[in-house]
Amino acid sequence: MGDGQATRRRLLDAATAEFARYGIAGARVDRIAASAQANKAQIYAWFSSKDGLFDAVFVEHLSLIVDLVPLDATDLPGYAVRLYDAYLDRPEVVLLATWARLERVPTGDLLAVAADDVAAKLARISEAQQAGLVDPAPAPADVYSMVIALSMAWSPASVTVAASTDDDPAEHERRRTALAAAVRGAFAPRAGAT
Amino acid sequence: MGDGQATRRRLLDAATAEFARYGIAGARVDRIAASAQANKAQIYAWFSSKDGLFDAVFVEHLSLIVDLVPLDATDLPGYAVRLYDAYLDRPEVVLLATWARLERVPTGDLLAVAADDVAAKLARISEAQQAGLVDPAPAPADVYSMVIALSMAWSPASVTVAASTDDDPAEHERRRTALAAAVRGAFAPRAGAT
DNA sequence: CTCCGCAAACAAACCGGTTGGTTACTCACG
DNA sequence: CGTGAGTAACCAACCGGTTTGTTTGCGGAG
Numbered sequence: 332m333g334d335g336q337a338t339r340r341r342l343l344d345a346a347t348a349e350f351a352r353y354g355i356a357g358a359r360v361d362r363i364a365a366s367a368q369a370n371k372a373q374i375y376a377w378f379s380s381k382d383g384l385f386d387a388v389f390v391e392h393l394s395l396i397v398d399l400v401p402l403d404a405t406d407l408p409g410y411a412v413r414l415y416d417a418y419l420d421r422p423e424v425v426l427l428a429t430w431a432r433l434e435r436v437p438t439g440d441l442l443a444v445a446a447d448d449v450a451a452k453l454a455r456i457s458e459a460q461q462a463g464l465v466d467p468a469p470a471p472a473d474v475y476s477m478v479i480a481l482s483m484a485w486s487p488a489s490v491t492v493a494a495s496t497d498d499d500p501a502e503h504e505r506r507r508t509a510l511a512a513a514v515r516g517a518f519a520p521r522a523g524a525t
Numbered sequence: 526m527g528d529g530q531a532t533r534r535r536l537l538d539a540a541t542a543e544f545a546r547y548g549i550a551g552a553r554v555d556r557i558a559a560s561a562q563a564n565k566a567q568i569y570a571w572f573s574s575k576d577g578l579f580d581a582v583f584v585e586h587l588s589l590i591v592d593l594v595p596l597d598a599t600d601l602p603g604y605a606v607r608l609y610d611a612y613l614d615r616p617e618v619v620l621l622a623t624w625a626r627l628e629r630v631p632t633g634d635l636l637a638v639a640a641d642d643v644a645a646k647l648a649r650i651s652e653a654q655q656a657g658l659v660d661p662a663p664a665p666a667d668v669y670s671m672v673i674a675l676s677m678a679w680s681p682a683s684v685t686v687a688a689s690t691d692d693d694p695a696e697h698e699r700r701r702t703a704l705a706a707a708v709r710g711a712f713a714p715r716a717g718a719t
Numbered sequence: 720c721t722c723c724g725c726a727a728a729c730a731a732a733c734c735g736g737t738t739g740g741t742t743a744c745t746c747a748c749g
Numbered sequence: 750c751g752t753g754a755g756t757a758a759c760c761a762a763c764c765g766g767t768t769t770g771t772t773t774g775c776g777g778a779g
Binding site: 359360361371372374375380381 | 737738739740741742
Protein backbone atom coordinates (compact mmCIF):
# COMPACT_ATOMS: atom_id res chain seq x y z
CA MET A 332 0.00 0.00 0.00
CA GLY A 333 1.09 3.58 -0.62
CA ASP A 334 3.56 5.23 1.68
CA GLY A 335 2.13 7.46 4.36
CA GLN A 336 5.03 9.91 4.27
CA ALA A 337 4.63 10.31 0.54
CA THR A 338 0.97 11.19 0.99
CA ARG A 339 1.87 13.63 3.72
CA ARG A 340 4.38 15.24 1.37
CA ARG A 341 1.83 15.55 -1.44
CA LEU A 342 -0.66 17.05 0.98
CA LEU A 343 1.88 19.63 2.14
CA ASP A 344 2.74 20.55 -1.42
CA ALA A 345 -0.88 20.83 -2.47
CA ALA A 346 -1.68 22.83 0.66
CA THR A 347 1.19 25.20 -0.03
CA ALA A 348 -0.19 26.00 -3.46
CA GLU A 349 -3.75 26.29 -2.19
CA PHE A 350 -2.93 28.53 0.80
CA ALA A 351 -0.59 30.69 -1.26
CA ARG A 352 -3.34 31.30 -3.76
CA TYR A 353 -6.46 31.58 -1.62
CA GLY A 354 -5.27 32.26 1.93
CA ILE A 355 -6.54 30.44 4.99
CA ALA A 356 -10.20 31.42 4.83
CA GLY A 357 -10.33 31.02 1.07
CA ALA A 358 -8.56 27.67 0.90
CA ARG A 359 -10.74 24.59 0.40
CA VAL A 360 -9.86 21.37 2.15
CA ASP A 361 -11.51 19.26 -0.55
CA ARG A 362 -9.50 20.99 -3.23
CA ILE A 363 -6.26 20.30 -1.37
CA ALA A 364 -7.15 16.62 -0.96
CA ALA A 365 -8.10 16.27 -4.61
CA SER A 366 -5.02 18.08 -5.87
CA ALA A 367 -2.83 15.87 -3.67
CA GLN A 368 -4.59 12.78 -5.00
CA ALA A 369 -5.43 11.91 -1.43
CA ASN A 370 -8.49 11.74 0.73
CA LYS A 371 -9.75 14.50 2.93
CA ALA A 372 -9.60 12.25 5.98
CA GLN A 373 -5.83 11.98 5.53
CA ILE A 374 -5.51 15.68 6.11
CA TYR A 375 -7.18 15.32 9.48
CA ALA A 376 -5.16 12.22 10.31
CA TRP A 377 -1.89 14.04 9.66
CA PHE A 378 -2.66 17.64 10.57
CA SER A 379 -5.75 17.61 12.82
CA SER A 380 -7.38 20.64 11.24
CA LYS A 381 -7.25 23.12 8.41
CA ASP A 382 -5.41 25.51 10.69
CA GLY A 383 -3.02 22.77 11.71
CA LEU A 384 -2.30 22.16 8.05
CA PHE A 385 -1.58 25.84 7.50
CA ASP A 386 0.73 25.83 10.51
CA ALA A 387 2.63 22.87 9.07
CA VAL A 388 2.95 24.59 5.72
CA PHE A 389 4.01 27.85 7.33
CA VAL A 390 6.69 26.44 9.64
CA GLU A 391 8.06 24.40 6.76
CA HIS A 392 8.44 27.62 4.80
CA LEU A 393 9.72 29.64 7.73
CA SER A 394 13.32 28.80 7.00
CA LEU A 395 12.70 29.83 3.40
CA ILE A 396 10.97 33.05 4.38
CA VAL A 397 13.88 33.93 6.59
CA ASP A 398 16.72 32.45 4.59
CA LEU A 399 15.49 32.06 1.04
CA VAL A 400 18.53 34.18 0.31
CA PRO A 401 21.37 34.28 2.84
CA LEU A 402 21.85 37.78 4.17
CA ASP A 403 25.06 39.44 3.08
CA ALA A 404 25.31 42.53 5.25
CA THR A 405 28.43 43.63 3.39
CA ASP A 406 26.48 43.81 0.13
CA LEU A 407 22.94 44.90 0.85
CA PRO A 408 22.25 45.99 -2.76
CA GLY A 409 23.20 42.56 -4.05
CA TYR A 410 21.14 40.94 -1.30
CA ALA A 411 18.09 42.99 -2.27
CA VAL A 412 18.43 42.06 -5.92
CA ARG A 413 18.77 38.37 -5.07
CA LEU A 414 15.61 38.69 -3.00
CA TYR A 415 13.81 40.29 -5.94
CA ASP A 416 14.72 37.31 -8.09
CA ALA A 417 13.87 34.83 -5.35
CA TYR A 418 10.41 36.32 -4.94
CA LEU A 419 9.93 36.08 -8.68
CA ASP A 420 10.94 32.45 -8.58
CA ARG A 421 9.11 31.48 -5.38
CA PRO A 422 6.08 33.74 -5.01
CA GLU A 423 4.47 31.29 -2.55
CA VAL A 424 6.99 32.35 0.05
CA VAL A 425 5.87 35.97 -0.05
CA LEU A 426 2.23 35.02 -0.31
CA LEU A 427 2.27 32.64 2.65
CA ALA A 428 4.00 35.22 4.80
CA THR A 429 1.51 37.90 3.81
CA TRP A 430 -1.52 35.69 4.39
CA ALA A 431 -0.12 34.76 7.79
CA ARG A 432 0.26 38.45 8.59
CA LEU A 433 -3.25 39.36 7.49
CA GLU A 434 -5.10 36.37 8.86
CA ARG A 435 -3.06 35.48 11.90
CA VAL A 436 -0.75 38.16 13.27
CA PRO A 437 -2.26 41.62 12.81
CA THR A 438 0.52 43.48 14.62
CA GLY A 439 3.99 42.98 15.98
CA ASP A 440 6.74 40.67 14.83
CA LEU A 441 5.54 38.13 12.27
CA LEU A 442 8.63 35.99 12.54
CA ALA A 443 8.76 35.87 16.33
CA VAL A 444 8.80 32.06 16.15
CA ALA A 445 12.10 32.30 14.28
CA ALA A 446 13.48 35.00 16.55
CA ASP A 447 16.88 33.31 16.80
CA ASP A 448 17.54 33.31 13.07
CA VAL A 449 16.39 36.89 12.72
CA ALA A 450 18.54 37.95 15.67
CA ALA A 451 21.57 36.42 13.94
CA LYS A 452 20.84 38.50 10.85
CA LEU A 453 20.49 41.68 12.85
CA ALA A 454 23.81 40.95 14.51
CA ARG A 455 25.48 40.73 11.13
CA ILE A 456 23.94 44.03 10.09
CA SER A 457 25.22 45.53 13.31
CA GLU A 458 28.72 44.25 12.55
CA ALA A 459 28.59 45.72 9.07
CA GLN A 460 27.60 49.04 10.61
CA GLN A 461 30.55 48.96 13.00
CA ALA A 462 32.83 47.99 10.12
CA GLY A 463 31.74 51.15 8.31
CA LEU A 464 30.02 49.29 5.50
CA VAL A 465 26.47 50.31 6.43
CA ASP A 466 25.12 53.60 7.72
CA PRO A 467 25.30 53.21 11.52
CA ALA A 468 22.44 55.61 12.26
CA PRO A 469 19.39 53.37 11.82
CA ALA A 470 18.75 50.42 14.15
CA PRO A 471 19.63 47.05 12.57
CA ALA A 472 15.99 45.94 12.84
CA ASP A 473 14.90 49.01 10.87
CA VAL A 474 17.57 48.46 8.23
CA TYR A 475 16.37 44.89 7.87
CA SER A 476 12.69 45.88 7.60
CA MET A 477 13.47 48.51 5.00
CA VAL A 478 15.67 46.28 2.86
CA ILE A 479 12.99 43.59 2.85
CA ALA A 480 10.33 46.19 2.08
CA LEU A 481 12.33 47.54 -0.84
CA SER A 482 12.98 44.07 -2.21
CA MET A 483 9.25 43.45 -2.09
CA ALA A 484 8.36 46.63 -3.95
CA TRP A 485 7.20 44.51 -6.91
CA SER A 486 6.31 41.34 -5.01
CA PRO A 487 2.97 39.53 -5.33
CA ALA A 488 1.87 41.47 -2.26
CA SER A 489 2.78 44.90 -3.60
CA VAL A 490 0.05 47.52 -3.56
CA THR A 491 1.45 49.13 -6.70
CA VAL A 492 2.76 46.78 -9.39
CA ALA A 493 3.30 43.04 -8.92
CA ALA A 494 6.00 41.60 -11.13
CA SER A 495 5.46 38.36 -13.01
CA THR A 496 7.73 36.06 -14.93
CA ASP A 497 5.85 37.10 -18.04
CA ASP A 498 7.20 40.62 -17.78
CA ASP A 499 9.72 41.78 -20.33
CA PRO A 500 13.23 40.75 -19.16
CA ALA A 501 14.32 44.33 -19.76
CA GLU A 502 11.76 45.47 -17.25
CA HIS A 503 13.14 43.09 -14.63
CA GLU A 504 16.62 44.33 -15.36
CA ARG A 505 15.48 47.94 -15.02
CA ARG A 506 13.98 47.15 -11.62
CA ARG A 507 17.06 45.29 -10.42
CA THR A 508 19.24 48.26 -11.32
CA ALA A 509 16.91 50.73 -9.67
CA LEU A 510 16.60 48.54 -6.59
CA ALA A 511 20.34 48.08 -6.18
CA ALA A 512 20.95 51.80 -6.59
CA ALA A 513 18.23 52.69 -4.10
CA VAL A 514 19.51 50.25 -1.47
CA ARG A 515 23.06 51.48 -2.00
CA GLY A 516 22.00 55.07 -1.56
CA ALA A 517 19.71 54.34 1.35
CA PHE A 518 22.13 52.43 3.56
CA ALA A 519 25.61 53.37 2.49
CA PRO A 520 27.51 55.19 5.25
CA ARG A 521 26.81 58.93 5.05
CA ALA A 522 29.51 61.10 3.63
CA GLY A 523 31.31 62.91 6.44
CA ALA A 524 31.00 60.01 8.87
CA THR A 525 34.04 58.20 10.17
CA MET B 526 -38.93 56.26 8.21
CA GLY B 527 -35.17 55.74 8.38
CA ASP B 528 -33.10 57.20 5.61
CA GLY B 529 -31.89 54.80 2.97
CA GLN B 530 -28.70 56.70 2.35
CA ALA B 531 -27.89 56.60 6.03
CA THR B 532 -28.29 52.84 6.05
CA ARG B 533 -26.10 52.58 2.98
CA ARG B 534 -23.47 54.63 4.74
CA ARG B 535 -23.54 52.44 7.85
CA LEU B 536 -23.28 49.35 5.66
CA LEU B 537 -20.25 50.75 3.87
CA ASP B 538 -18.57 51.65 7.13
CA ALA B 539 -19.27 48.27 8.68
CA ALA B 540 -18.14 46.54 5.50
CA THR B 541 -14.91 48.54 5.49
CA ALA B 542 -14.07 47.35 8.98
CA GLU B 543 -15.08 43.77 8.23
CA PHE B 544 -13.20 43.49 4.93
CA ALA B 545 -10.12 45.20 6.35
CA ARG B 546 -10.01 42.68 9.16
CA TYR B 547 -11.05 39.45 7.48
CA GLY B 548 -10.59 39.95 3.76
CA ILE B 549 -13.17 39.04 1.14
CA ALA B 550 -13.34 35.29 1.73
CA GLY B 551 -13.19 35.70 5.49
CA ALA B 552 -15.77 38.48 5.77
CA ARG B 553 -19.24 37.48 6.93
CA VAL B 554 -22.27 39.17 5.44
CA ASP B 555 -24.33 38.60 8.57
CA ARG B 556 -21.66 40.19 10.70
CA ILE B 557 -21.62 43.27 8.47
CA ALA B 558 -25.40 43.61 8.61
CA ALA B 559 -25.45 43.21 12.39
CA SER B 560 -22.61 45.64 12.93
CA ALA B 561 -24.34 48.20 10.69
CA GLN B 562 -27.57 47.68 12.63
CA ALA B 563 -29.19 46.85 9.31
CA ASN B 564 -30.66 43.83 7.66
CA LYS B 565 -28.82 41.51 5.36
CA ALA B 566 -31.38 42.07 2.60
CA GLN B 567 -30.35 45.73 2.49
CA ILE B 568 -26.86 44.72 1.49
CA TYR B 569 -28.24 42.92 -1.53
CA ALA B 570 -30.63 45.76 -2.33
CA TRP B 571 -27.80 48.29 -2.37
CA PHE B 572 -24.83 46.27 -3.53
CA SER B 573 -26.15 43.14 -5.27
CA SER B 574 -23.58 40.78 -3.80
CA LYS B 575 -20.80 40.37 -1.30
CA ASP B 576 -18.31 41.08 -4.08
CA GLY B 577 -20.30 44.11 -5.14
CA LEU B 578 -20.10 45.37 -1.59
CA PHE B 579 -16.33 44.91 -1.56
CA ASP B 580 -16.11 46.76 -4.87
CA ALA B 581 -18.07 49.65 -3.42
CA VAL B 582 -15.84 49.75 -0.36
CA PHE B 583 -12.72 49.51 -2.47
CA VAL B 584 -13.55 52.23 -4.98
CA GLU B 585 -14.59 54.49 -2.14
CA HIS B 586 -11.15 54.02 -0.65
CA LEU B 587 -9.32 54.24 -3.95
CA SER B 588 -8.91 57.98 -3.70
CA LEU B 589 -7.56 57.47 -0.19
CA ILE B 590 -5.22 54.70 -1.25
CA VAL B 591 -3.86 56.90 -3.98
CA ASP B 592 -4.08 60.26 -2.27
CA LEU B 593 -4.25 59.62 1.44
CA VAL B 594 -1.24 61.89 1.44
CA PRO B 595 -0.66 64.24 -1.49
CA LEU B 596 2.56 63.40 -3.28
CA ASP B 597 5.28 65.99 -2.88
CA ALA B 598 7.91 64.99 -5.42
CA THR B 599 10.19 67.76 -4.19
CA ASP B 600 10.28 66.24 -0.72
CA LEU B 601 10.09 62.47 -0.99
CA PRO B 602 11.47 61.87 2.53
CA GLY B 603 8.74 64.03 4.04
CA TYR B 604 6.17 62.31 1.83
CA ALA B 605 7.30 58.89 3.05
CA VAL B 606 7.11 59.92 6.68
CA ARG B 607 3.63 61.36 6.20
CA LEU B 608 2.62 58.04 4.64
CA TYR B 609 4.03 56.16 7.62
CA ASP B 610 1.85 58.23 9.92
CA ALA B 611 -1.15 57.92 7.65
CA TYR B 612 -0.91 54.14 7.60
CA LEU B 613 -0.69 54.17 11.37
CA ASP B 614 -3.79 56.30 11.53
CA ARG B 615 -5.76 54.52 8.80
CA PRO B 616 -4.63 50.92 8.65
CA GLU B 617 -7.80 49.92 6.75
CA VAL B 618 -6.44 51.66 3.69
CA VAL B 619 -3.37 49.44 3.55
CA LEU B 620 -5.33 46.36 4.48
CA LEU B 621 -8.02 46.84 1.84
CA ALA B 622 -5.40 47.38 -0.84
CA THR B 623 -3.49 44.28 0.23
CA TRP B 624 -6.59 42.10 0.36
CA ALA B 625 -7.55 43.32 -3.09
CA ARG B 626 -4.10 42.41 -4.34
CA LEU B 627 -4.16 38.93 -2.82
CA GLU B 628 -7.76 38.01 -3.53
CA ARG B 629 -8.42 39.88 -6.74
CA VAL B 630 -5.41 41.03 -8.73
CA PRO B 631 -2.54 38.52 -8.44
CA THR B 632 -0.23 40.32 -10.85
CA GLY B 633 0.15 43.61 -12.69
CA ASP B 634 -1.02 47.06 -11.72
CA LEU B 635 -3.37 47.07 -8.73
CA LEU B 636 -4.46 50.64 -9.24
CA ALA B 637 -5.13 50.36 -12.96
CA VAL B 638 -8.66 51.67 -12.36
CA ALA B 639 -7.14 54.89 -11.06
CA ALA B 640 -4.54 55.05 -13.81
CA ASP B 641 -5.13 58.76 -14.38
CA ASP B 642 -4.35 59.81 -10.82
CA VAL B 643 -1.27 57.61 -10.72
CA ALA B 644 -0.08 58.96 -14.07
CA ALA B 645 -0.31 62.49 -12.66
CA LYS B 646 1.89 61.48 -9.75
CA LEU B 647 4.44 59.88 -12.03
CA ALA B 648 4.52 63.06 -14.10
CA ARG B 649 5.36 65.07 -11.01
CA ILE B 650 8.14 62.66 -10.12
CA SER B 651 9.45 63.01 -13.64
CA GLU B 652 9.43 66.80 -13.30
CA ALA B 653 11.32 66.58 -10.03
CA GLN B 654 13.89 64.40 -11.75
CA GLN B 655 14.34 66.94 -14.54
CA ALA B 656 14.58 69.71 -11.99
CA GLY B 657 17.49 67.88 -10.41
CA LEU B 658 15.63 67.18 -7.17
CA VAL B 659 15.38 63.42 -7.64
CA ASP B 660 17.85 60.92 -9.06
CA PRO B 661 16.96 60.78 -12.77
CA ALA B 662 18.20 57.23 -13.31
CA PRO B 663 15.24 55.14 -12.14
CA ALA B 664 11.91 55.25 -14.00
CA PRO B 665 9.27 57.35 -12.23
CA ALA B 666 7.08 54.26 -11.79
CA ASP B 667 9.91 52.47 -10.04
CA VAL B 668 10.62 55.45 -7.80
CA TYR B 669 6.97 55.51 -6.86
CA SER B 670 6.82 51.77 -6.13
CA MET B 671 9.92 51.93 -3.99
CA VAL B 672 8.85 54.97 -1.99
CA ILE B 673 5.50 53.33 -1.27
CA ALA B 674 7.24 50.07 -0.39
CA LEU B 675 9.58 51.84 2.02
CA SER B 676 6.74 53.74 3.65
CA MET B 677 4.98 50.43 4.19
CA ALA B 678 8.00 48.75 5.79
CA TRP B 679 6.11 48.68 9.13
CA SER B 680 2.56 48.66 7.75
CA PRO B 681 -0.11 46.15 8.80
CA ALA B 682 0.90 44.14 5.73
CA SER B 683 4.60 44.04 6.53
CA VAL B 684 6.22 40.61 6.62
CA THR B 685 8.64 41.77 9.29
CA VAL B 686 7.26 44.05 11.98
CA ALA B 687 3.85 45.72 11.87
CA ALA B 688 3.67 48.97 13.78
CA SER B 689 0.76 49.72 16.08
CA THR B 690 -0.41 52.82 17.86
CA ASP B 691 0.47 51.05 21.10
CA ASP B 692 4.16 51.14 20.22
CA ASP B 693 6.43 53.42 22.20
CA PRO B 694 6.34 56.92 20.64
CA ALA B 695 10.15 56.86 20.64
CA GLU B 696 10.02 53.81 18.42
CA HIS B 697 7.80 55.60 15.93
CA GLU B 698 10.15 58.54 15.95
CA ARG B 699 13.14 56.25 15.39
CA ARG B 700 11.40 54.72 12.37
CA ARG B 701 10.42 58.10 10.94
CA THR B 702 14.00 59.28 11.15
CA ALA B 703 15.37 56.09 9.61
CA LEU B 704 12.74 56.16 6.89
CA ALA B 705 13.38 59.77 5.95
CA ALA B 706 17.13 59.20 5.84
CA ALA B 707 16.75 56.08 3.72
CA VAL B 708 14.44 57.77 1.22
CA ARG B 709 16.75 60.76 1.05
CA GLY B 710 19.75 58.55 0.35
CA ALA B 711 17.89 56.31 -2.05
CA PHE B 712 16.50 58.95 -4.37
CA ALA B 713 18.60 62.05 -3.98
CA PRO B 714 20.46 62.93 -7.19
CA ARG B 715 23.77 61.05 -7.27
CA ALA B 716 26.85 63.07 -6.51
CA GLY B 717 28.70 63.91 -9.71
CA ALA B 718 25.54 64.22 -11.81
CA THR B 719 24.56 67.57 -13.24
C1' DC C 720 -57.01 68.33 8.58
C1' DT C 721 -57.85 63.55 7.43
C1' DC C 722 -57.69 59.66 4.92
C1' DC C 723 -55.78 56.90 1.27
C1' DG C 724 -52.47 54.87 -1.60
C1' DC C 725 -47.92 54.04 -2.73
C1' DA C 726 -43.12 53.24 -2.85
C1' DA C 727 -39.18 52.78 -0.39
C1' DA C 728 -37.16 50.86 3.93
C1' DC C 729 -37.01 47.22 6.87
C1' DA C 730 -37.26 42.66 9.41
C1' DA C 731 -37.12 37.81 9.87
C1' DA C 732 -37.72 33.47 8.47
C1' DC C 733 -36.21 30.54 5.04
C1' DC C 734 -33.42 27.89 1.35
C1' DG C 735 -30.10 25.15 -0.80
C1' DG C 736 -25.45 24.49 -1.70
C1' DT C 737 -21.01 24.35 0.53
C1' DT C 738 -17.56 23.27 3.99
C1' DG C 739 -14.81 21.59 7.74
C1' DG C 740 -14.78 17.60 10.02
C1' DT C 741 -16.13 12.43 11.19
C1' DT C 742 -17.07 7.57 10.81
C1' DA C 743 -17.36 3.00 9.42
C1' DC C 744 -15.20 0.14 6.53
C1' DT C 745 -11.65 -2.03 3.19
C1' DC C 746 -7.23 -3.36 1.83
C1' DA C 747 -2.30 -4.45 1.71
C1' DC C 748 1.49 -6.00 4.17
C1' DG C 749 4.52 -8.04 7.82
C1' DC D 750 -4.20 -11.34 12.33
C1' DG D 751 -2.99 -6.81 13.68
C1' DT D 752 -1.75 -2.34 12.16
C1' DG D 753 -1.63 1.66 9.59
C1' DA D 754 -2.93 3.65 4.91
C1' DG D 755 -6.69 4.60 2.19
C1' DT D 756 -11.71 5.37 0.83
C1' DA D 757 -16.37 6.95 0.38
C1' DA D 758 -20.32 8.15 2.35
C1' DC D 759 -22.10 11.01 5.72
C1' DC D 760 -23.25 15.00 8.87
C1' DA D 761 -24.23 19.21 11.05
C1' DA D 762 -23.17 23.84 10.94
C1' DC D 763 -22.57 27.64 8.16
C1' DC D 764 -23.14 31.09 4.67
C1' DG D 765 -24.50 33.77 0.69
C1' DG D 766 -28.59 34.96 -1.12
C1' DT D 767 -33.96 35.17 -1.53
C1' DT D 768 -38.71 35.59 -0.32
C1' DT D 769 -42.50 37.15 2.07
C1' DG D 770 -44.78 40.10 4.76
C1' DT D 771 -44.74 44.57 7.53
C1' DT D 772 -43.80 49.35 8.64
C1' DT D 773 -43.00 54.17 7.74
C1' DG D 774 -43.03 58.63 5.63
C1' DC D 775 -45.29 61.42 2.25
C1' DG D 776 -48.02 63.56 -1.49
C1' DG D 777 -52.51 64.26 -2.99
C1' DA D 778 -57.69 63.89 -2.97
C1' DG D 779 -61.59 64.97 -0.47
